[in-house]
Amino acid sequence: xxxxxxxxxxxxxxxxNCTRDGQPEEKKNTAETESTDLIIKDIYYAGDxxxxxxxxxxxxTDDKFISVYNPxxxxxxxxxxxxxxxxxxxxxxxxxEKPNCDYRLKAFxxxxxxxxxKDKSGMPYIVKAGKTIVIxxxxxxxxxxxxxxxxxxxxxxxxxxxIEKLIDLSKADFEWGQNGNExxxxxxxxxCKENDKEQEKRMKEDKSKVGVWDEDDxxxxxxxxxxxxxxxxxxxxxxxxxxKENMNNAKVNEALxxxxxxxxxKYGRYVMWNESGHHSHSQILMFLPNQWVVDAxxxxxxxxxxxxxxxxxGTLDKGWNxxxxxxxxxxxxxxxxxxxxxxxxxxxxxxxxxxxxFEVKKVVVPTK
Numbered sequence: 072x073x074x075x076x077x078x079x080x081x082x083x084x085x086x087x088n089c090t091r092d093g094q095p096e097e098k099k100n101t102a103e104t105e106s107t108d109l110i111i112k113d114i115y116y117a118g119d120x121x122x123x124x125x126x127x128x129x130x131x132t133d134d135k136f137i138s139v140y141n142p143x144x145x146x147x148x149x150x151x152x153x154x155x156x157x158x159x160x161x162x163x164x165x166x167x168e169k170p171n172c173d174y175r176l177k178a179f180x181x182x183x184x185x186x187x188x189k190d191k192s193g194m195p196y197i198v199k200a201g202k203t204i205v206i207x208x209x210x211x212x213x214x215x216x217x218x219x220x221x222x223x224x225x226x227x228x229x230x231x232x233x234i235e236k237l238i239d240l241s242k243a244d245f246e247w248g249q250n251g252n253e254x255x256x257x258x259x260x261x262x263c264k265e266n267d268k269e270q271e272k273r274m275k276e277d278k279s280k281v282g283v284w285d286e287d288d289x290x291x292x293x294x295x296x297x298x299x300x301x302x303x304x305x306x307x308x309x310x311x312x313x314x315k316e317n318m319n320n321a322k323v324n325e326a327l328x329x330x331x332x333x334x335x336x337k338y339g340r341y342v343m344w345n346e347s348g349h350h351s352h353s354q355i356l357m358f359l360p361n362q363w364v365v366d367a368x369x370x371x372x373x374x375x376x377x378x379x380x381x382x383x384x385g386t387l388d389k390g391w392n393x394x395x396x397x398x399x400x401x402x403x404x405x406x407x408x409x410x411x412x413x414x415x416x417x418x419x420x421x422x423x424x425x426x427x428x429f430e431v432k433k434v435v436v437p438t439k
Contacts, residue, residue, distance in 0.1 A: 073337060077427065094138075106142040106419070107146070109304060110140055110304075112138045113138040114137055114368060114409060116394075116409075117407075118406065119131050119233070120403075121231050121236075121237070129231075130246075131237055133209050133248060135207070136243065136436070138205050138206070140352055141200055141203075142201075142419060143200055144201075145200055148197055148198055149197065153185060153187070154184070154186075154247075154258070154302065155181045155184040155302070155305050156301070157182060157303065160300055160371065161369040162398065167343065174340055176361075177360050178359055178361055179363075181262065183262070183294050184261040184262045184263070185259060185294045186259040195270050196256070203438075205437055206258065209246060209249075209251040210245075210246035210252040211240060213239065238434060240436060248293070260286050260294070261311050262282055262283065262314075263282075263283045269290055270315050276358040279321040281339060282316055299370075301366075301367060304364070307359075317335075317337045318338050318339040318357060338357055339355045340355065340356060342355075361383075369383070370392065370398060385423075388423055392430075407434050408433060409435075412429055413429065
């Protein structure tokens with residue numbers, strides 16, 4: 072989890088070569104260190120379940136939410152802020168076919184990204200000092216929504232056990248999913264990567280066709296996460312239009328595909344990798360400078376691992392946390408639980424190590 076002022080150095084300088092140097096200086100955080108920017112406070116991703124009259128467990132997993140807290144003494148604008156999921160995760164070992172394909176120490180590999188909208192007057196939303204905002208997948212009362220669904224399908228809600236456990240997200244500040252709450256501001260889709268084979272097919276016809284920038288694209292993948300993921304709060308130092316323009320530069324992409332180091336390639340990198348020795352991939356992916364990352368959290372099961380590499384630089388997060396103990400745990404283990412930042416009596420822990428900074432608690436939707 073990283074709190075850094077935006078670097079004044081040009082992004083081109085950051086990506087001048089593929090070596091593993093040039094990473095941001097690690098902040099010497101302690102539990103007593105005062106955070107200087109927004110932080111991710113809660114992540115609820117496991118959902119819950121309802122017992123059916125037939126003895127089955129019906130999972131409710133579209134009640135995910137993330138909360139973001141302003142620990143400072145001043146208001147912070149959400150202008151140019153985004154939530155991004157990482158291309159890699161903290162479970163599957165990533166093997167790069169060439170050392171110069173590993174950009175993790177310099178940049179955050181983005182697989183999917185959504186942005187905060189403007190208000191009705193066209194102004195960015197503000198997170199007031201000491202306040203928390205909630206970003207929900209579906210900003211509804213999930214207990215009431217479940218009952219409504221059963222009734223519409225001619226089922227008797229009273230025969231289902233555990234509906235009352237489902238959380239109420241109707242007062243969330245933002246939502247990113249579909250069929251939610253029309254009165255809650257909707258997050259804006261910014262980007263997602265396409266399948267590597269699809270990218271290869273598209274680029275045979277047009278070298279500018281990199282990435283998915285429109286929800287109507289057949290390769291569009293909704294923003295979503297399950298058990299193993301890395302999520303980041305990012306402040307874009309350039310508009311998404313500029314990022315798209317650079318990544319859709321045919322001349323630049325042609326050079327990248329030939330594995331030529333192209334100094335004008337600011338965000339697109341040609342990467343060849345496989346996960347845990349399987350499923351080799353090669354494609355141009357989005358990498359945003361680590362200096363843009365305001366906060367990041369690795370989420371996975373809590374069990375020990377011998378894996379020493381992480382999906383992102385240790386300057387952003389050198390640990391991980393999660394509501395499950397083992398990789399194959401059933402939903403019962405994580406149901407109704409969230410990871411939340413530890414509070415030491417003075418402030419929330421922020422040491423850039425999720426293993427230390429977070430703990431597992433019963434889900435509670437933050438109040439305003």
